[in-house]
Amino acid sequence: MIDVVMPQMGESIVEGTLTKWLKKPGEKVERDEPLFEISTDKVDTEIPAPTSGVLSEVLVEEGKTVAISTVVGRINEAGGNGASAPAPVTAKQAPAPPPPPAPTPQAARPVAPAPLPPPPPPAPEPQPVAYNAVESTNGPLSPLVRKMAREYGIDLNQVKGTGMGGRITKQDLESYMSAQGARTMAQVSAPPAAVAVPQPPPPPPQPQQTQAVTPIYTSQQQQAPAPVAPRADTARARVEPMSTMRSKIAEHMVMSKRVSAHVTTVHKVDMTKIAKLRTRYKEEFEKRYGFGLTFLPFVISAAVEAIHTFPIVNASIEGNNIIYHNDINVGIAVALENGLIVPVIRGADEKNIVGLQRSVVDLSTRARSRQLKPDEVQGGTFSITNFGSFGSVFATPIINQPQVAILGIGAVEKVPVVVDDAIAIRSVAYLALTFDHRLIDGATADQYTGKVKSILENWSQEIL
Amino acid sequence: MSICELRDLGRIGYGEAFALQQDLVSQRKRGLIADQLLIVEHPHVITLGRNGHMTNLLASEEILRRAGIEFHPTDRGGDITYHGPGQIVGYPIFDLREWKRDVVAYVRALEQVLLDSLAGFGLEAGRVPGCTGVWIDGKKIAAIGVHISRWVTSHGFALNHTTDLSYFQYIVPCGITKPVTSMRALGSEPSREQVVSTLARNFSKQFQREIIILDRQSAIAELTETF
Numbered sequence: 001m002i003d004v005v006m007p008q009m010g011e012s013i014v015e016g017t018l019t020k021w022l023k024k025p026g027e028k029v030e031r032d033e034p035l036f037e038i039s040t041d042k043v044d045t046e047i048p049a050p051t052s053g054v055l056s057e058v059l060v061e062e063g064k065t066v067a068i069s070t071v072v073g074r075i076n077e078a079g080g081n082g083a084s085a086p087a088p089v090t091a092k093q094a095p096a097p098p099p100p101p102a103p104t105p106q107a108a109r110p111v112a113p114a115p116l117p118p119p120p121p122p123a124p125e126p127q128p129v130a131y132n133a134v135e136s137t138n139g140p141l142s143p144l145v146r147k148m149a150r151e152y153g154i155d156l157n158q159v160k161g162t163g164m165g166g167r168i169t170k171q172d173l174e175s176y177m178s179a180q181g182a183r184t185m186a187q188v189s190a191p192p193a194a195v196a197v198p199q200p201p202p203p204p205p206q207p208q209q210t211q212a213v214t215p216i217y218t219s220q221q222q223q224a225p226a227p228v229a230p231r232a233d234t235a236r237a238r239v240e241p242m243s244t245m246r247s248k249i250a251e252h253m254v255m256s257k258r259v260s261a262h263v264t265t266v267h268k269v270d271m272t273k274i275a276k277l278r279t280r281y282k283e284e285f286e287k288r289y290g291f292g293l294t295f296l297p298f299v300i301s302a303a304v305e306a307i308h309t310f311p312i313v314n315a316s317i318e319g320n321n322i323i324y325h326n327d328i329n330v331g332i333a334v335a336l337e338n339g340l341i342v343p344v345i346r347g348a349d350e351k352n353i354v355g356l357q358r359s360v361v362d363l364s365t366r367a368r369s370r371q372l373k374p375d376e377v378q379g380g381t382f383s384i385t386n387f388g389s390f391g392s393v394f395a396t397p398i399i400n401q402p403q404v405a406i407l408g409i410g411a412v413e414k415v416p417v418v419v420d421d422a423i424a425i426r427s428v429a430y431l432a433l434t435f436d437h438r439l440i441d442g443a444t445a446d447q448y449t450g451k452v453k454s455i456l457e458n459w460s461q462e463i464l
Numbered sequence: 465m466s467i468c469e470l471r472d473l474g475r476i477g478y479g480e481a482f483a484l485q486q487d488l489v490s491q492r493k494r495g496l497i498a499d500q501l502l503i504v505e506h507p508h509v510i511t512l513g514r515n516g517h518m519t520n521l522l523a524s525e526e527i528l529r530r531a532g533i534e535f536h537p538t539d540r541g542g543d544i545t546y547h548g549p550g551q552i553v554g555y556p557i558f559d560l561r562e563w564k565r566d567v568v569a570y571v572r573a574l575e576q577v578l579l580d581s582l583a584g585f586g587l588e589a590g591r592v593p594g595c596t597g598v599w600i601d602g603k604k605i606a607a608i609g610v611h612i613s614r615w616v617t618s619h620g621f622a623l624n625h626t627t628d629l630s631y632f633q634y635i636v637p638c639g640i641t642k643p644v645t646s647m648r649a650l651g652s653e654p655s656r657e658q659v660v661s662t663l664a665r666n667f668s669k670q671f672q673r674e675i676i677i678l679d680r681q682s683a684i685a686e687l688t689e690t691f
Binding site: 010012013019034037039040041042043044045046048105124183240241242243244247370456 | 466467491494495496497498499508513514515539540541542559564565566567568570571585587596608609610611613614632676678
């Protein structure tokens with residue numbers, strides 16, 4: 001039986017008015033579900049249940065004002081966990097993995113479930129495997145949890161979070177520590193390799209929650225901090241929630257990787273002719289139009305022209321259908337101070353170099369000042385990213401869903417090249433096409449990229 | 465300094481804004497987004513807080529309907545209030561765990577933001593003990609009503625900027641039989657944009673947040689699609 005108390009909602013607050021019970025006596029309640037509401041000075045606050053069970057007693061009626069820490073009701077945990085009603089308790093943890101044979105934190109290699117493809121070759125992931133006991137969990141952590149984890153050297157990947165969205169709470173850490181008992185902590189702080197794998201080994205069996213502690217109910221028993229390993233003194237971190245844009249980007253990137261079969265093919269392209277044209281027309285162009293001339297409009301123009309020959313690059317997939325888009329709307333990735341947005345040049349095939357350059361300048365300027373209209377970031381059918389603008393020569397872009405290809409261009413650099421058995425200085429860049437192998441095969445992708453390359457190398461279009 | 469995204473959504477229905485708040489609250493609780501400050505203006509609507517008393521609604525729902533005023537029971541603290549054109553309504557969706565776990569301190573801080581902002585326009589407002597809100601010469605210029613779930617706030621404040629005060633005749637605002645006033649009625653009439661940016665500055669100061677102002681269109685663009 002767990003006491004539910006009037007919580008303290010602020011330093012100076014000594015009492016609260018219980019305005020509404022959201023559950024009736026005898027009703028089942030899930031841990032963290034809103035249980036009652038209190039009111040203090042124009043603020044209504046929902047108070048979540050400290051544990052799962054049955055609300056067995058209501059000791060303070062609605063409308064009564066009581067001092068903080070007054071017991072307002074009781075929850076019978078047995079009622080929730082007992083044989084009578086096993087279902088609701090597991091609701092939250094329903095998709096839990098099958099019971100682990102034994103908690104083996106450093107299982108050398110994740111054993112993939114049968115129907116999945118074998119684990120990928122141990123190719124080094126590009127992402128830095130900066131293992132940090134504190135950072136590597138899903139969801140933000142409260143400062144308290146971070147501090148505890150640091151102090152007791154707990155690898156949070158081993159702790160099952162039962163808070164909102166699987167968040168790890170103080171109680172989870174306490175339960176975990178008590179479950180660990182006398183186990184040596186050396187075993188727990190598994191080597192990074194075991195943690196960096198996609199599917200960390202299942203957590204140790206969940207200890208019963210009856211001894212968990214939350215701030216809003218009293219508990220007879222507080223787990224004493226177990227003697228543990230020396231503190232990981234370098235494990236310091238700052239937790240900051242993502243901006244809306246950041247979380248959207250995160251969602252989109254992972255979704256794209258999941259949806260498409262990404263393959264990237266890279267061709268070397270000789271940009272010497274374009275570089276010369278650019279040098280020749282630069283000043284005149286700027287004088288006439290008021291903005292500079294970059295390599296990007298040439299790449300867009302070539303990409304668009306090549307789409308006419310390989311329209312599948314400008315398609316998307318809907319169920320079992322291939323949608324060939326008649327419009328060629330090219331998304332241009334624009335880096336923002338703390339994000340990325342892809343405004344769209346509509347009807348890119350109808351624009352010449354001046355028109356394309358104008359669109360690029362206009363869209364990227366307005367993207368950076370956050371002046372884009374909603375329809376200017378929608379409806380793209382193909383994307384181009386100029387990763388060369390930050391000096392990269394070679395990258396593998398992620399497809400902008402629901403498109404099936406994205407073309408990236410690296411920095412244009414002067415390099416020695418063998419031309420007719422002589423060494424010449426040429427301006428060279430790498431063109432990287434990431435394509436969705438569900439729809440586009442390597443041969444097509446390479447023919448398309450080859451076509452883009454050929455258009456750029458043999459540029460014949462007028463500029464001014 | 466952590467960030468707070470300010471979205472000035474302009475005129476938006478009460479129900480729509482309420483749904484948006486709930487969505488943002490749920491994302492904020494999961495830590496998916498940063499603190500948010502929504503600034504809106506509602507069409508004529510009378511809302512009744514969870515602890516409100518229908519006796520403070522002086523007109524029948526039928527009369528309200530004829531006057532073109534919506535009626536909306538809601539889950540914020542406080543009693544009854546009116547929102548309408550010319551009022552600047554702010555809905556901070558803050559996670560108080562990243563500020564202070566103190567609901568009273570939060571309400572006092574909201575009041576302080578309003579007091580400082582009004583002072584910037586030459587209006588010396590103050591508090592009235594026991595009557596949360598912002599007052600000038602015994603008249604209420606801004607109302608406050610808040611809801612908190614898991615330390616994440618919703619609802620907020622309503623500042624009478626150029627509000628047509630005659631609409632308050634239908635209610636006893638917050639159950640307190642004291643008159644209301646507006647910035648315009650007191651002879652201070654900065655533009656809405658000026659007031660909003662002053663509020664943003666004072667929010668930043670009071671809550672130690674870096675305010676990122678998103679204009680309406682990019683606010684929407686960002687919510688619809690990014691790469």
